[in-house]
Amino acid sequence: MSTEPPPIEVRHVSKAFRVDGRFVQALRDVSLMARAQEFVSLIGPSGCGKSTLLNIISGLMEPDEGVILLHGKPGEQRLGRIGYMPQRDLLLPWRRLLDNILLGPEVMGRDLEQARQEARELLPLFGLQGFEDAYPATLSGGMRQRAALMRTFLCKQEIILLDEPFGALDALTRRTMRSWLLEVWARFRQTLLFVTHDVDEAIFLSDRIYVLSPRPGHVVRELTIELPRPREERVVSSSTFAAYREEILAALGL
Amino acid sequence: MRDKRARPSQRWRPLGNWRYAPPFVLLLSLLILWQGATAIWQIESYILPSPWEILQAGIQARGLLAQHTWQTAQETFWGFLLALGAGFSLGLAIDFSPFLRDALYPVLVISQTIPIIAIAPLLVIWFGYGIWPKIIVVGLVCFFPIAVNTADGLRAADPEMISLLRTMGASYKDIFLKVRLPGALPMIFTGVKVAITYSVVGAILGEWVGGSKGLGIFMLRSTNSFRTDWVFASIAVTAVLSVLLFGSVKLLERLTLRWYYTAAREERWEEIQKK
Numbered sequence: 001m002s003t004e005p006p007p008i009e010v011r012h013v014s015k016a017f018r019v020d021g022r023f024v025q026a027l028r029d030v031s032l033m034a035r036a037q038e039f040v041s042l043i044g045p046s047g048c049g050k051s052t053l054l055n056i057i058s059g060l061m062e063p064d065e066g067v068i069l070l071h072g073k074p075g076e077q078r079l080g081r082i083g084y085m086p087q088r089d090l091l092l093p094w095r096r097l098l099d100n101i102l103l104g105p106e107v108m109g110r111d112l113e114q115a116r117q118e119a120r121e122l123l124p125l126f127g128l129q130g131f132e133d134a135y136p137a138t139l140s141g142g143m144r145q146r147a148a149l150m151r152t153f154l155c156k157q158e159i160i161l162l163d164e165p166f167g168a169l170d171a172l173t174r175r176t177m178r179s180w181l182l183e184v185w186a187r188f189r190q191t192l193l194f195v196t197h198d199v200d201e202a203i204f205l206s207d208r209i210y211v212l213s214p215r216p217g218h219v220v221r222e223l224t225i226e227l228p229r230p231r232e233e234r235v236v237s238s239s240t241f242a243a244y245r246e247e248i249l250a251a252l253g254l
Numbered sequence: 255m256r257d258k259r260a261r262p263s264q265r266w267r268p269l270g271n272w273r274y275a276p277p278f279v280l281l282l283s284l285l286i287l288w289q290g291a292t293a294i295w296q297i298e299s300y301i302l303p304s305p306w307e308i309l310q311a312g313i314q315a316r317g318l319l320a321q322h323t324w325q326t327a328q329e330t331f332w333g334f335l336l337a338l339g340a341g342f343s344l345g346l347a348i349d350f351s352p353f354l355r356d357a358l359y360p361v362l363v364i365s366q367t368i369p370i371i372a373i374a375p376l377l378v379i380w381f382g383y384g385i386w387p388k389i390i391v392v393g394l395v396c397f398f399p400i401a402v403n404t405a406d407g408l409r410a411a412d413p414e415m416i417s418l419l420r421t422m423g424a425s426y427k428d429i430f431l432k433v434r435l436p437g438a439l440p441m442i443f444t445g446v447k448v449a450i451t452y453s454v455v456g457a458i459l460g461e462w463v464g465g466s467k468g469l470g471i472f473m474l475r476s477t478n479s480f481r482t483d484w485v486f487a488s489i490a491v492t493a494v495l496s497v498l499l500f501g502s503v504k505l506l507e508r509l510t511l512r513w514y515y516t517a518a519r520e521e522r523w524e525e526i527q528k529k
Contacts, residue, residue, distance in 0.1 A: 058421045080423020090418050094436040094513040107422045107432070135513045155422060
């Protein structure tokens with residue numbers, strides 16, 4: 001293992017909110033990190049502050065205590081450096097699909113012609129070819145989610161945060177989406193922080209998993225998943241997979 | 255991985271298909287009833303002329319009507335432009351800072367409680383008998399819905415969309431131009447549609463207080479000389495002018511907001527209405 005500092009590290013982060021006049025502790029002393037090109041999942045019950053954590057990592061919020069380090073350096077400007085895909089697809093309804101996908105390069109002032117060309121080449125990978133000119137309102141949930149993912153990947157950030165990207169999809173679509181996500185990731189090889197509450201999904205996808213406790217969110221367990229890649233659907237029924245599942249469910253107190 | 259539900263086709267129907275038939279039929283039936291009533295009860299023409307008489311009077315006075323209509327149309331156009339500029343700017347100002355919002359919003363609401371009839375004569379004293387008082391009256395009548403809908407529309411932006419753009423490193427200007435303004439456009443158009451409906455009446459109001467030309471003046475003169483048929487003819491022209499203006503805004507809206515009026519959305523509405 002290299003001694004280089006990880007691209008992203010969260011150190012002793014705590015965060016509380018005032019809700020209706022009383023304090024709610026969302027995160028308590030959370031520490032975690034992701035190495036270069038690593039697929040790391042955060043799993044926990046709903047309301048464990050996962051989304052708050054992503055908001056802090058992305059730079060939308062600052063923690064009450066603790067620091068976020070980018071390549072070992074604290075106090076870095078994070079907005080504009082970390083790709084973030086929120087739970088909702090948040091496609092701009094007034095933009096056609098391709099223009100939605102190119103939002104990142106456009107905002108960042110990159111060469112749009114080049115970005116457009118690249119996007120067109122990538123459309124088949126995301127199953128969106130032929131829909132470049134469609135408005136989001138005319139697309140299915142799965143397509144919108146893939147478009148949002150494509151938009152996130154095309155921001156070309158070294159670190160990407162995905163907040164339950166498949167949360168709103170039906171179980172069948174989720175299954176196909178996760179193998180496909182690995183394909184996409186294999187191509188871009190960005191460092192991924194993936195938030196989910198689906199245990200199988202986390203194991204199937206990840207190099208490492210952090211299990212979070214209910215509110216206030218706190219890391220209760222860290223697991224390294226040593227399943228060989230590339231992974232196929234049938235790995236889900238292997239005994240190693242089942243052992244991981246047991247371990248995570250136990251950590252979640254289930 | 256293709257979804258069957260998604261359709262790349264964006265069928266676009268700017269004016270619907272037969273949706274405009276019912277109002278025509280209704281209007282026509284009312285006119286026939288009116289015609290019949292005036293014939294059966296032998297109503298004097300200076301009290302209530304029949305639609306046919308009104309039409310004839312209108313054709314007879316077409317030169318005069320055209321001149322006055324042109325005047326009113328000009329007042330309406332410039333007044334509405336003023337309202338558009340003022341309304342949009344005020345909406346932006348309200349949006350720009352919480353201080354301006356707190357300061358301006360109540361004042362704007364109060365401004366709407368002032369009867370225009372009361373200040374219109376003052377405008378004549380200040381600006382004379384020319385076109386300006388009329389333009390200002392139209393502006394005063396029309397700016398409010400545009401201002402309020404601009405301010406509220408800009409505020410209705412999805413906070414999560416704004417957050418998403420911030421994570422991309424977007425500037426305030428980017429967020430405004432790429433998220434907030436396009437998102438506010440449907441509401442702004444609604445304000446413009448409300449405003450344009452008032453605009454012609456606003457111009458006529460301005461003319462009543464003092465002027466020598468315009469549909470309002472023509473109406474007053476016709477009333478004074480018991481030419482009730484001309485009064486109704488000018489009312490009809492006013493209505494047609496208003497409908498035409500409304501129609502052009504609606505058309506512009508459909509052209510600008512094609513994303514808003516997608517076929518999928520329209521079909522969903524049709525489904526809801528069927529139930």
